[in-house]
Amino acid sequence: MIDYLLRQKERISRSLDEYLRVELRELFESHPFGTDAATRLYDFSSRGKMIRGALVYLGAELYGYQGSDKPTTRLAAVMELLQSFLLIHDDIMDGDTLRRGAPSVFAQYERLGIDRSLAEPRHFGEAMGICAGDVAIFLATGLVAHDDVPVALERRLLRLISTEIARVGLAQMSDVYHGVYPEQVAESEIIDLYRYKTGRYTFSLPLMCGATISAAPERDIETLGRIGEGLGVVFQIKDDYIGLFGQTAAIGKKVGSDVAADKKTLYRTYLFERASASDRDHLATVFGASEPSPEDIAFVTRCMHLYRVVDDVENVLQNYADETRQSIRNDIPDMPENGREMLEQLLEYNLNREA
Amino acid sequence: MIDYLLRQKERISRSLDEYLRVELRELFESHPFGTDAATRLYDFSSRGKMIRGALVYLGAELYGYQGSDKPTTRLAAVMELLQSFLLIHDDIMDGDTLRRGAPSVFAQYERLGIDRSLAEPRHFGEAMGICAGDVAIFLATGLVAHDDVPVALERRLLRLISTEIARVGLAQMSDVYHGVYPEQVAESEIIDLYRYKTGRYTFSLPLMCGATISAAPERDIETLGRIGEGLGVVFQIKDDYIGLFGQTAAIGKKVGSDVAADKKTLYRTYLFERASASDRDHLATVFGASEPSPEDIAFVTRCMHLYRVVDDVENVLQNYADETRQSIRNDIPDMPENGREMLEQLLEYNLNREA
Numbered sequence: 151m152i153d154y155l156l157r158q159k160e161r162i163s164r165s166l167d168e169y170l171r172v173e174l175r176e177l178f179e180s181h182p183f184g185t186d187a188a189t190r191l192y193d194f195s196s197r198g199k200m201i202r203g204a205l206v207y208l209g210a211e212l213y214g215y216q217g218s219d220k221p222t223t224r225l226a227a228v229m230e231l232l233q234s235f236l237l238i239h240d241d242i243m244d245g246d247t248l249r250r251g252a253p254s255v256f257a258q259y260e261r262l263g264i265d266r267s268l269a270e271p272r273h274f275g276e277a278m279g280i281c282a283g284d285v286a287i288f289l290a291t292g293l294v295a296h297d298d299v300p301v302a303l304e305r306r307l308l309r310l311i312s313t314e315i316a317r318v319g320l321a322q323m324s325d326v327y328h329g330v331y332p333e334q335v336a337e338s339e340i341i342d343l344y345r346y347k348t349g350r351y352t353f354s355l356p357l358m359c360g361a362t363i364s365a366a367p368e369r370d371i372e373t374l375g376r377i378g379e380g381l382g383v384v385f386q387i388k389d390d391y392i393g394l395f396g397q398t399a400a401i402g403k404k405v406g407s408d409v410a411a412d413k414k415t416l417y418r419t420y421l422f423e424r425a426s427a428s429d430r431d432h433l434a435t436v437f438g439a440s441e442p443s444p445e446d447i448a449f450v451t452r453c454m455h456l457y458r459v460v461d462d463v464e465n466v467l468q469n470y471a472d473e474t475r476q477s478i479r480n481d482i483p484d485m486p487e488n489g490r491e492m493l494e495q496l497l498e499y500n501l502n503r504e505a
Numbered sequence: 506m507i508d509y510l511l512r513q514k515e516r517i518s519r520s521l522d523e524y525l526r527v528e529l530r531e532l533f534e535s536h537p538f539g540t541d542a543a544t545r546l547y548d549f550s551s552r553g554k555m556i557r558g559a560l561v562y563l564g565a566e567l568y569g570y571q572g573s574d575k576p577t578t579r580l581a582a583v584m585e586l587l588q589s590f591l592l593i594h595d596d597i598m599d600g601d602t603l604r605r606g607a608p609s610v611f612a613q614y615e616r617l618g619i620d621r622s623l624a625e626p627r628h629f630g631e632a633m634g635i636c637a638g639d640v641a642i643f644l645a646t647g648l649v650a651h652d653d654v655p656v657a658l659e660r661r662l663l664r665l666i667s668t669e670i671a672r673v674g675l676a677q678m679s680d681v682y683h684g685v686y687p688e689q690v691a692e693s694e695i696i697d698l699y700r701y702k703t704g705r706y707t708f709s710l711p712l713m714c715g716a717t718i719s720a721a722p723e724r725d726i727e728t729l730g731r732i733g734e735g736l737g738v739v740f741q742i743k744d745d746y747i748g749l750f751g752q753t754a755a756i757g758k759k760v761g762s763d764v765a766a767d768k769k770t771l772y773r774t775y776l777f778e779r780a781s782a783s784d785r786d787h788l789a790t791v792f793g794a795s796e797p798s799p800e801d802i803a804f805v806t807r808c809m810h811l812y813r814v815v816d817d818v819e820n821v822l823q824n825y826a827d828e829t830r831q832s833i834r835n836d837i838p839d840m841p842e843n844g845r846e847m848l849e850q851l852l853e854y855n856l857n858r859e860a
Contacts, residue, residue, distance in 0.1 A: 285675060295667065
């Protein structure tokens with residue numbers, strides 16, 4: 151499955167390149183920072199695996215799509231532009247200067263500010279990053295209205311995208327709040343965030359867009375949305391695991407950055423519930439510290455095992471995976487058998503990936 | 506003209522209220538910060554004069570539109586949501602804590618952060634403000650796909666909006682850069698910014714959307730776009746004047762905030778070109794100062810008159826007004842006479858307004 155998804159990247163990249171460098175060249179050239187921004191957006195987008203874009207093709211294939219790859223490719227590029235916008239803005243909010251194995255976009259502009267001796271280069275970088283993200287959004291919506299996308303599908307696609315990304319923004323507000331709120335976050339609220347922010351956005355939206363292009367029944371598209379939520383919960387719990395226990399080179403961002411940002415993961419909730427008073431006091435100084443030391447991170451890791459947090463979160467993960475697997479098998483009987491198998495493979499990938 | 510525009514506000518507000526509080530209630534209620542964000546967006550939007558929204562009705566009326574006011578009202582609400590998003594993000598970039606006579610949106614969230622004793626309330630406020638602006642965008646695009654907007658026009662409207670707002674974002678990058686770049690900005694570059702950021706966005710876009718709803722000829726819609734640029738240059742020069750010489754209560758933001766932000770206005774460019782070395786040195790300490798004193802602002806005002814900057818910028822303003830007036834009279838012969846008169850009234854309003 152992952153090979154199938156990764157193989158789509160080339161045509162999405164090519165399409166994005168054509169859109170940004172050829173079709174929109176005049177627009178960018180009429181602004182001093184335009185061509186530079188287009189290049190940064192292209193480069194930034196290209197450094198991702200483009201899984202969300204690839205899921206548009208999968209969504210269409212679930213229903214045996216045999217049409218031109220123009221609409222799917224354009225929609226895939228829309229997904230990737232939206233993903234870039236979200237990451238660009240998120241990195242400003244979280245202060246993450248490293249992303250996809252390179253400086254994040256606001257950090258690139260901060261560097262530009264330093265090189266040109268501008269006052270307050272950090273603030274300059276953040277402001278330029280906000281703009282770059284905003285521009286990416288309207289490049290994405292413009293692409294929904296592209297000639298390659300059947301006009302008859304535009305309304306449904308635009309509604310899907312608008313609703314789901316508005317949802318991401320609202321979920322991101324909770325995420326920001328939890329990032330600085332010193333209290334525990336309840337398990338149910340964390341799962342809701344995973345469902346809405348990762349699930350509906352990363353999985354439901356592109357799969358639903360692809361299924362829409364493939365003229366899937368409206369009812370199935372809704373069910374796919376719910377299956378996407380389950381895929382997202384599984385993906386995100388695994389992502390938290392990798393964020394805590396992975397290596398910088400493999401994950402493309404700094405190990406411990408989730409700890410530094412005090413991300414309210416399920417791991418963290420369980421850990422603070424179970425740790426002894428003295429361990430909890432120590433942990434409280436590490437989570438949210440601006441630069442946790444390697445020793446601090448190692449301490450967090452030790453506690454995660456000591457208090458059986460890793461095992462129990464793994465159980466939660468398996469339960470969501472089971473539920474989603476059942477839903478794939480039973481709740482979309484109109485989907486071709488081959489499509490259900492592909493969805494199950496996607497679930498297994500989310501469950502077993504290591505980076 | 507201004508009375509006509511201000512009269513439209515009530516139905517735009519009502520429509521926005523219905524959209525945010527009724528149609529989208531379920532979406533907002535499923536997120537902890539959703540209903541709160543909807544209320545803030547509604548209140549923030551309502552405090553504006555809603556001129557951009559009103560210009561959608563005008564754009565339609567230019568061509569004698571007699572249809573339902575549903576599509577125009579929905580598009581007007583789209584314009585106001587986009588305006589709110591832009592102001593919310595701009596205020597973060599400029600650090601403006603006051604807007605429309607009340608705390609700006611990020612400042613409201615900063616206050617929330619202070620009230621709840623969160624760490625780094627300023628950064629919290631900015632992050633929440635970025636999210637609120639992002640959400641406003643997708644509420645706006647969702648409204649373009651609303652049942653009330655004829656599906657046959659959706660593609661053209663979405664393209665117009667996508668292109669023009671992408672342009673605003675690119676122009677805003679230049680604005681941000683000039684805000685911290687210590688050098689003079691050439692007159693031509695400033696005029697380009699006014700043309701793209703204020704002109705095409707504030708005037709061209711809503712007028713073009715309205716004319717599209719009224720089925721105006723494609724060629725006229727393009728010409729309207731160029732006329733909007735002229736209207737914008739006139740509006741923006743006047744806006745700079747008001748920002749420099751108006752009163753806090755009348756303009757809804759702090760007097761001197763454009764000086765503090767070191768906004769690269771035409772006034773500033775002329776002033777620094779002409780001031781004596783010693784006056785220039787003094788001026789350089791005032792422009793970009795975090796909190797210029799009333800005496801500093803008074804000194805800026807005196808120099809503006811002393812060096813005949815006010816008079817000469819006024820001449821530039823009149824030249825653009827003349828050119829735009831000629832274009833209204835000669836370049837859109839297919840527009841009904843009544844429509845051309847309304848456009849001219851709009852120009853005269855931009856030229857003569859005092860707040």
